[in-house]
Amino acid sequence: MTKTFRHPALTALALAASILPIAAQAQDKPAPISESEVRAHIATLASDAFEGRGPGSAGETKTLDYLAKTWASYGLVSGTNDAAHPWFQPVPLVERKPYAQAVSASVRGKPLKLAEDGVALSGRNPTDRVTGEPLFVGFGVNLQGKVYADVKGRIVLMLADEPVIEGGVKLPTSRERQKLLAGAGAVAVLVVPPPGAPWGGMRSQIATGSMRLASDDIGAPIGGLVRGDVADTLLRTARLSVLDAQLRAANLDFAPVTLPVMLDLATSTQVRAFESHNVIGKIPGAKPGSGAVLLLGHWDHFGICRSEEAEDRICNGAVDNASGMAVLLTVAERLARGAQMDRDVYFMGTTAEERGLLGAYYFADNPVVPLKDIVVALNVDTVAIAPAGAPVALVGRGENGLDEIVDKIATGMGRKVDTDKEANAFIRRQDGWALGAKGVKSIMAGGSFSDMALLQAFLTTVYHQPDDELTDKVPLGGATDDANLHVELARYFADTAKYTPAPTGD
Ligand SMILES: [Zn+2]
Incomplete structure (x- = not known):
């Protein structure tokens, strides 16, 4: 029952990635992130070659490899702060799939x-x-x-x-x-x-x-x-x-x-224990000990999700959440290329979000820096929903005293803000919840959660289906806006002169 799944390729990659030089060079303000940059990452992560990024599958190995290598190529270093497990934080999981059951009932000996x-x-x-x-x-x-x-x-x-x-x-x-x-x-x-x-x-x-x-x-x-x-x-x-x-x-x-009533229940279940991984990179700050900014998104999706007879067996998860990971990749590139920030900025792709925020919960129990040192966690999930110019909504509005800051940064970039709390309906359905539950100031900011009609149109059609694929119909304008927003949010929160977290009282 305890078959352990290993990724032999990961160790070699981790070694290769950890010796790359830091390419962070101060430069003039880089050009805004473009839609084509976002599209290129989604196209790779949501391609059939990545098999829908199921935890513990060959798709996991490809996904982790792509994320860590790409981040390393921008100059990020391992963020696990664990020499034994560079880049990849092992997350032990148990999966169960029932394949047969028998149920019978009787009352005083008579079948019911x-x-x-x-x-x-x-x-x-x-x-x-x-x-x-x-x-x-x-x-x-x-x-x-x-x-x-x-x-x-x-x-x-x-x-x-x-x-x-x-x-x-x-x-x-x-x-x-x-x-x-x-x-x-x-x-x-x-x-x-x-x-x-x-x-x-x-x-x-x-x-x-x-x-x-x-x-x-x-x-x-x-x-x-x-x-x-x-x-x-x-x-x-x-x-x-x-x-x-x-x-x-x-x-x-x-x-x-x-x-x-006498019940007789029997089950047959496929049980598999294996290790999946969170992938964590870091842009080291100039002021060690001044806290950390965490950007996160889930890399996983449902993998090969249909039986052999189905025409399309792969749940590619282009919007959910290749789009969010594409944002984290492009944001990391811009930040690593820009002037060095004060605080460490971590980038994490979590595993098994789709199965109950599991990677995020594991991280919350086993953080790479003390949770109290994380000044803000910015989650990015399902961002390819709205067209360019959508107002910025906040999942977590009113929860942690950051609304004003985010609104100001967004309006400063020419975006409208959506100040109602509708987006909070999703607060438990995203990785930030696992961190927020442990006291980390956690928000999800972006255009996807401002237009509920557009979001519902996605949630009631291709969401979690093989049809969540990258097509010309998937709007990337909003995702690109959100990528640029996160460059500014991360810079702001990583700046000790601009942002001092309010004491949490513990
Ligand atoms: Zn999902």
Whole structure:
């Protein structure tokens, strides 16, 4: 089960890259980044040769190689600050893909028919099997966020809803509650999605499999989803329905209910432990110890994402997020070529963002510089959405006291600013969240998140599909604007005379 995936090519590359001379030479203001520069990087990263940049695939090796070599060619040095792992920070992951399941149920010895397509399971081990009467636990935890039922050895049925409770109390997320139940000894955690949740999409997500950080690999032997009608069939054995169950669960201290139905669940799962990598480069500053600016974006996408029969099997991720990496490459080139900045400026491509911000979470737990020294983290994700001239929106507006600075820099460059907080709807869906959760001032600034109609048009069509490819229709004007904006943002935040971070109070 613990097959380790290695990248032999990376060690050689790291050596080659680390001995390149620093090419940073002060020059007059370089010309603005052009659309063709951005396009060239997207074309490479989103080409079929890169196989959709799946973590742990041959596409990862190519992607990391391209990013590190390109950055090194501009004069960046390794940013891992770890001589044993130059350029590439290993990120241990575990991937699971279920490929078979069996579900049966009986009440007092008589079979109870459950709609077969209404249950989607995944096991933790290559094969898992559990039997028993399920325990309905409502939302799984009480107001203090603690598991209140004795779930040891039990199959539990939990509601995924994230109810907002009086007094502003928020329960842990569904995913966190599943982990808590597993940690408390449940052998299977079955989740009922909120009413109206798209079952087809959720089921195919289970089929696609899961990826986790090895350091956060907590789960019951069997996990899965139970569609509302199937949950109703199970709950009816205790004279309940999903609706009553929701009402009861709203009283968070309700007594859990054992459902008098014998469930037999079995799964077969492909399990793979492997190492992926964050790639990290650095432009050393003139004033060591004065803090660091971090620019980041995720290099990964979904790889070969369709079965052999499909005409197009590769999820190329041109917009998501070859476009963001193209910005990080062009920005690094301009900054490395310009006058030396005071602070170190780090550039990071994270892995496995698409699987839950995993590379970013790993970095937040294992930062290359203390997190308190990072004066700002600028994330760049999905930037080829808007045409040139789009207003600058901010994911993270109102969250960290940087709005005014960004707005001023943007307007100084002739751009409009979008000051509503609509873009914050995406705050949890991007790598900056993993850093922001640990107190790093983290923002995502750019044109993509200002025009929600354009963004939705992308999200509801090619997003996460094989059709996210570089075509003439992909607008690169906004991405190019954002690249130029990030040159100025990085320069500003790296300048100790211009920017002193406000004390965070710790
Ligand atoms: Zn994505």
